[in-house]
Amino acid sequence: MDSLSENGQSAAPSSTLSVLLIDDNASVAESIALAVRLGRHRIDCAAGPEEALSRLAGTRYDVILLDMNYGANRTDGAEGLALLARILSDDAQAAVVVITAHSGVRIAVEAMRAGARDFIMKPWRNADLLARLAAAAAPRAVAAAAAPAPVEPVRLLGDSPAIERLRALVRRIGPTEAGVVVTGPAGSGRALTAAALHAASPHAGAAMPVIDLRDDTAWGMLDGPAPTLLLRHPDRLGEVAQARLLARIAPATRCIAIADDAGAILPALGRRIATVEIAVPPLAQREGDALLLARHFARLAAARYARPVPAFTAAAEARILSGPWADEVRGLSAAVERAILLGEGEVIDATLLGTLPVTAAVEAPAARFDLDENERAVIEAALLEHRHNVSHAAAALGLSRGALYRRMARHGL
Known part of the structure; x- marks a missing residue:
């Protein structure tokens, strides 16, 4: 890699770029990050696809630097190409620059055909790296100046088939003018x-x-000039109110509705606002997505409260995946945020993910979970809290599963 200019700065353009680097090699990431920061740009680093998509869900970057391999001994670029496709499916205007070794020219060409803006070969020259980042970001900056994009990106996180089907429907129906009713569990x-x-x-x-x-x-907002309206709870309106709503919607306005029961929307209104129904799957149907989402929520909460990003213990991961979570994804997010606030250190255990309210010190003391004083009541409470999952209850009580089973038998539980 080349050296920077005599004053320690790059000769790249002075306008500040926001850069996301996705690379699992810590030394490579450190070297690139140093060059980008000395070029007066801002950079965030992600060690792999999951963290990258988590960061992209909360931040819009001017340019994305994408390594093509993440798994041990992987050299085929399949992981990078899959991530590139996912990034571009969420944001077709994303400026992606691929990083590859000289032996990966074929992969770089394939990535360019798939939508990457440019590629950089390892080892790189810092001046060339910064110039290519600026060039890749330029078309997006011009487009943003002409028609500003939404400030925050909108990404549906998850790797399960159920959420991929949802993303596919969004990609198919979103660009049309069709009215859509979004259903599914609250949260x-x-x-x-x-x-x-x-x-x-x-x-x-x-x-x-x-x-x-x-x-x-x-309802007065119906009269304002807006190309798209988001209507909440049209299914809770009576027949007269639904007819009045239909008459109030401007002919050129697209409607996206959120409803508990699409069947409660009368046919006349449904033809106008619910041409297509898109059902958001409950968390229980999203396989391993709960853990991926929990890690995403942990990153967000850690940044919000200036805490280190925690790891989940094996017991906590099992609790997250076993569910159920009251209020679905929203409830999981609240539980993770609460765990970060109440936890100490950099690890979240299953006990921190409980749903019992936190009681202020000035209030009357809650019932004590003390096996010596009130063992039967404590065991019953722990089983109830953990929905009769003996493994989780045992972990909360500091017992082995066998020890808890023996105590349960002694008390007839």
């Missing part, structure tokens, strides 16, 4: 799905007013 991500549909539409640059139809005062 599962219905509002995020509606936002993703809007972000994929030709009207993504315009605000999408949110109208809670249960609030009479919110």
Whole structure:
């Protein structure tokens, strides 16, 4: 790699870029990050696809530097190409620059055909690296100046087949003018799905007013000029109110609705606002996504409260995956945030993911989980808290499964 200029700075353009580097090699990441920062740009680093998608869900970057291999002894570039496809499917305008060794020219060419803006060979020259980053980011900057994109990206996180089907529907229906009703359990991500549909539409640059139809005062927003409206709870309106809503919607306005029961929307209104129903899958149908989401929520909460990003113990991972979570994904997010606030150190154990309220010290003391004083009541409470999962209850009580089973038998539980 070349040296920087005599004053320690690169001759790259002075405008500051935000860069995301995705590379699992710590020494490579450190070297690139140093060069980018000395070039007066901002850089975040992700060690792999999961962390990269987590960061992209919260931040819009000017350019993404993408390594092509992450698994041990992988050289075929399949992981990088899959991640590139995922990034571009969420944001077709993303500026991606591929990093590869000289032996990976074929992979770099394939990545360019798949939508990457450029590629950089290892070892790189710092001046060339910075120039290529600036060149890759330039088209996006011009497009943003002409038609500003949404400030925050909208990404539906998860690797399960169920969430991939949801993303595929968003990609297919989002760019159309069709009315869409988003259903599924409350807390599962219905509002995020509606936002993703809007972000994929030709009207993504315009605000999408949110109208809670249960609030009479919110109906006045129907008269404002907006290419897209988000209507909440049209299924809770009576027949007369639904007819009134249909008459109030401007002919050129696209509607995206959120409802508990699409069947409760009358046919006339449904033809206008619910041409397509998209059902957001509950967390229980998303296989291993709960753990991926928990790690994402942990990164967000750690940044919010200036805490180190914690790791989950094996018991905590089992608790996250076993569910169920009241209020779905939203409930999981709240539990992880609470665990980071209450935890000490850099590890989250299963006991921190409980759902019991935290009691202030000035209030009456809660029942003590003390096996010597009130063993039967404590065991019953622990089993109830952990939904009769003996392994989780035993971990919370500091016992082995066998020891807990013996005590349960002694008390007739």
